[in-house]
Amino acid sequence: MAKDKLSERQQGMLAFIREFTGENGYPPTIRQIGEAVGISSTSVVNYNLNKLEKDGYLTRDLKVSRGLRLVGETPRGFVKVPLVGYIFASEPVPVPGEASAFAPDEAIELTRDLLADDQDLYALRVRGDSMIDAMVNEGDIVVMKKQAQARNGEMVAVWLRDKEETTLKRFYLENGRVRLQPANPKMGPIFVDPEKVEVQGKVVLVLRQLN
Amino acid sequence: MAKDKLSERQQGMLAFIREFTGENGYPPTIRQIGEAVGISSTSVVNYNLNKLEKDGYLTRDLKVSRGLRLVGETPRGFVKVPLVGYIFASEPVPVPGEASAFAPDEAIELTRDLLADDQDLYALRVRGDSMIDAMVNEGDIVVMKKQAQARNGEMVAVWLRDKEETTLKRFYLENGRVRLQPANPKMGPIFVDPEKVEVQGKVVLVLRQLN
DNA sequence: CATTATACAGAACATTCGTTCGGAAGTCAA
DNA sequence: TTGACTTCCGAACGAATGTTCTGTATAATG
Structure with missing residues (x-):
């Protein structure tokens, strides 16, 4: 909901997720995202992912490894x-x-x-x-x-x-x-x-x- | 390379992987595959995945969760x-x-x-x-x-x-x-x-x- | 018959990976 | 100032997940 502009970090995360998924056929892990955008703590990645989800940029499947999905990228059909x-x-x-x-x-x-x-x-x-x-x-x-x-x-x-x-x-x-x-x-x-x-x-x- | 025909199980695995990935945006785990096609042991799924990889039906990224990719299954463009x-x-x-x-x-x-x-x-x-x-x-x-x-x-x-x-x-x-x-x-x-x-x-x- | 290869099961193991918790530093408003 | 809120870190925990090992049954081969 929060229509705030995304922080640079969050934009970077989205971009990385998109690129990684496109390249590998599956989404990155929290740690991979952190490494890509320069976050040392997995909790911070988690924190930002939750924020991105709340803002409607992605969907998370809790407890599931790589349980990410960018909205809009969806159909995959x-x-x-x-x-x-x-x-x-x-x-x-x-x-x-x-x-x-x-x-x-x-x-x-x-x-x-x-x-x-x-x-x-x-x-x-x-x-x-x-x-x-x-x-x-x-x-x-x-x-x-x-x-x-x-x-x-x-x-x-x-x-x-x-x-x-x-x-x-x-x-x-x-x-x-x-x-x-x-x-x-x-x-x-x-x-x-x-x-x-x-x-x-x-x-x-x-x-x-x-x- | 083995051009043998795929076993029914292996076909089922491929079909499940395709369906699951299409539905969730990420590939299934070994255990999920096993459950879907009725294999109780993760080692057997692993065994068959290796076989499918050798036969060129998919690519595996070892040590990586959900590290699967069906070949020919669109570069996601x-x-x-x-x-x-x-x-x-x-x-x-x-x-x-x-x-x-x-x-x-x-x-x-x-x-x-x-x-x-x-x-x-x-x-x-x-x-x-x-x-x-x-x-x-x-x-x-x-x-x-x-x-x-x-x-x-x-x-x-x-x-x-x-x-x-x-x-x-x-x-x-x-x-x-x-x-x-x-x-x-x-x-x-x-x-x-x-x-x-x-x-x-x-x-x-x-x-x-x-x- | 012994040998080999295939296909499978079960259990244990070793990582990977998501989650949680305590805390620190900064901002903003009352 | 205090207190809330946000953003971050580090560490630890536990669940999810890939790997490996031992063993069994079957079929094909010589």
Whole structure:
């Protein structure tokens, strides 16, 4: 609660805890903190840690070695999504084989709060500019969730049998036909016979890195 | 190195370590691991940990409490980017004030490998569909790096003084004039007097979450 | 059969590590 | 001044925790 400014020592402690934890994968002990910031007595470190906790900068688990956690650093929720290939209009999208749970030459790491769900995900790099109507372009990465069915309104990757083409669209089944709505609101939908549509997966995230 | 398959116990240990660490921010003790997977003797846990280390599944720091680290389990690279507002065509983009280092009602967390740089970043939510030519749309999130100058080829947010409009384009200064190139390759560039262009920041990442 | 390696248990041991206590020095207000 | 409060130190205590040792059972090997 005390909204006092932190003492230099306390700032140093926070900085050290952050750095140490990042480097070692576990937090430092009281004695390590003391040594780092130049405190000879463990009780003083303890004293300041309690203060920092009261001020809301960290959480302590009493009686537990290294029982520290910086608040805000918390979530620690990662998802590693294998980058399994490319997506472009003229081919069906690759779907990672069941068996090959692991062979990802590459993977991207995302924080879990970017995703609603973290099961059955895989990522594809967009190749070519044939998907501009889906607002994705060469180099973008689309994160897909493996599923063969789509619910209305979901953005899915579909393979159009007769056109022999992959496309990313919002999916609507209505009046016995499938309406595929481009992401770009300035473009109109296309209508397809449900028999001719193969849902390859649902798009859950699009990433575009600029450099 | 032993490429034997892991015993069920060892898999359980790895899973527990991963879960515990994710939940608490620090790894479990030997005894906690033992309890979790049903091993009564600390020596047996130790034994299996050594085996797992030899097989390359984790790293141990001897003599150190909770001195465990799962390999491949992320170098813990987070970046917390404050979500400071909205971007739309009819207003200049907000730039977080120098002083207000903290006031982010919201923030998004990204893994560091998504970004080339992690300094001076902030995020904006796209409002409206007036930026479709930049391949971003309502609801998308753009991550910006604060900078007032652009180098050729960079994707920047610029404020066009005479049009009174914000736009996202690739920036090229050539022959004394500025060429602004839309992300959408099917659209042509616009040319502007350098005096009329205010660079508000560089776009480093575009995120689109679908739900 | 004897030998070796693996996987485990239990107990004891040795540190590491969090906690507590008495006290000292400084600041601030009554 | 006195008294409270804060910040610090040093030392000691006890619990938490990693390590080691002895021993057993099993399977594979020759």
